[in-house]
Structure formats: C-alpha cells, structure tokens
Amino acid sequence: MAVEDTQPLISHLIELRKRLLNCIIAVLVIFLALIYFANDIYHAVASPLINQMPAGASMIATDVASPFFTPIKLTMIVSVFLAVPVILYQVWAFIAPALYRHERKLVMPLLFSSTLLFYVGVAFAYFIVFPLAFGFFAKTAPQGVTIATDITNYLDFVMTLFMAFGVAFEVPVAIVLLCWTGITSPEDLKKKRPYILVGAFVVGMLLTPPDVFSQTLLAIPMYCLFEVGVFFSRYYVGKGRQTEDEEQNTES
Numbered sequence: 001m002a003v004e005d006t007q008p009l010i011s012h013l014i015e016l017r018k019r020l021l022n023c024i025i026a027v028l029v030i031f032l033a034l035i036y037f038a039n040d041i042y043h044a045v046a047s048p049l050i051n052q053m054p055a056g057a058s059m060i061a062t063d064v065a066s067p068f069f070t071p072i073k074l075t076m077i078v079s080v081f082l083a084v085p086v087i088l089y090q091v092w093a094f095i096a097p098a099l100y101r102h103e104r105k106l107v108m109p110l111l112f113s114s115t116l117l118f119y120v121g122v123a124f125a126y127f128i129v130f131p132l133a134f135g136f137f138a139k140t141a142p143q144g145v146t147i148a149t150d151i152t153n154y155l156d157f158v159m160t161l162f163m164a165f166g167v168a169f170e171v172p173v174a175i176v177l178l179c180w181t182g183i184t185s186p187e188d189l190k191k192k193r194p195y196i197l198v199g200a201f202v203v204g205m206l207l208t209p210p211d212v213f214s215q216t217l218l219a220i221p222m223y224c225l226f227e228v229g230v231f232f233s234r235y236y237v238g239k240g241r242q243t244e245d246e247e248q249n250t251e252s
Helices: 003-050 066-082 084-098 101-139 151-168 171-180 186-191 193-207 212-233 239-251
Strands: none
Touching: 003 066, 003 084, 003 101, 003 151, 066 084, 066 151, 084 101, 101 151, 101 171, 101 212, 151 193, 151 212, 171 186, 171 212, 186 193, 186 212, 193 212
C-alpha cells in the first residue's frame, strides 16, 4: 500500500481519537463536578418511589458496597446524559466533512431535535410515568407485604425505563428520515396505522418491565409521536434523494 493511500486513513483515525477524547473529557468534567452530590442525585431519582411508599417503609441495600457504588454509578450515567450535546457535536464534527451540503443542512436540526426528544422522553418518564406506576404498584401490593426496594434493583429498573422512553420519543425523527430518503411516504404510513398501533404495544412490551401498566404508558405516547412524525414528514418526502441527484448532476 502506498504512503499516500494510508495518509487519509491515518488522518481520520487521528481526528476520531481527538473527538473521542473530547467526549471523555466532557463526561469526566461533569462527573467530577457532580460526584460530591452523588447521594443527593440518587435521592432525587428515587423520590418518585419514596413518595409513594407506605409510612415507615424505606429502600434497602442488600449488598455491602451498594450504598457507595450505586450513587456513583448513577452519577456517571447522569454525567453521560448531560454530556450528550457535546458528544453529538463531536459526532457531527467528525462526519460533517463527508456529507453533501443538503445532508449537512438536515443533520444539525435532526441532532438537535433528537436530543431534545430524548430529554423530553426521560422527563415524561420521571414526572408522569414514575408517580403513576409506583403509586399503582404500591396500592396493589398484597396485604402483609412490606415494600422494601433494593437501591441497585431500583436503579436498573428506572434506567431501563429512562432509556425506553428516551428512545421511544425518537419516533418522529425516524419517520422524517424514512420519508426524507424516500423509503416510505406519509400516505403509506397512514394506511398502516392499525399495525403501527399494535407495534407500539409490542415495542412497549419489549422495552419496559413485564407489566401492562408500563407497557401502556409507553405505547400510547409512542403512537401519538408517530402521528406527529407523519404530520411533519410530508414536508420532507423524497427530498433527500432528489437533492442528492441534483448535486451529483451538478458535480458531473
């Protein structure tokens, strides 16, 4: 292989290394700023459950080290969560030179909207779903059963729901991309509404813990977001392929 052939690859690897380091530094800076408040952060995340627990009940730690490591684990997750804008910017800075002009115009709004929708999904889970779900679980506990949730199990549970709702709220972005590339159209999606509704409940079943309540609370917003995506996608139908063909013809 000629030296000239390896130079572009090396330069790309150097650029990738730079972007990854920037992401790691951003996460570490946020983590170091938040580590002192690790217990407070965990209490804030656990408050939807604590507020619904019966009087005298409390969360427990079944592992010796979990009172120390669980809040730190959550703080690291929160650090990554808060660093998402920086991470997405680094991704954008790395891939932007390889994109067409019309693609660059679309990517930035999509990155912004996808980040915002992910945050909205997490907020929806925290402020709406958690109080309803934990209140429901607390009231339906059998008589004589004391609610004492392990702090590590609770963290795993809420992180699963946070991720599920964050990803589910990306539905409008996915639909716009599909219509923009010409893979589908709003008219085709409208015809498939019954299947989409069933699919939303299937996805809710797969992404949430095994209970109908959480599944329904995820499926209904997901279907509503599908309708939002269909509404906005009509402004982007087939524009990706059309603009790409025009640019290729111009270059040739």
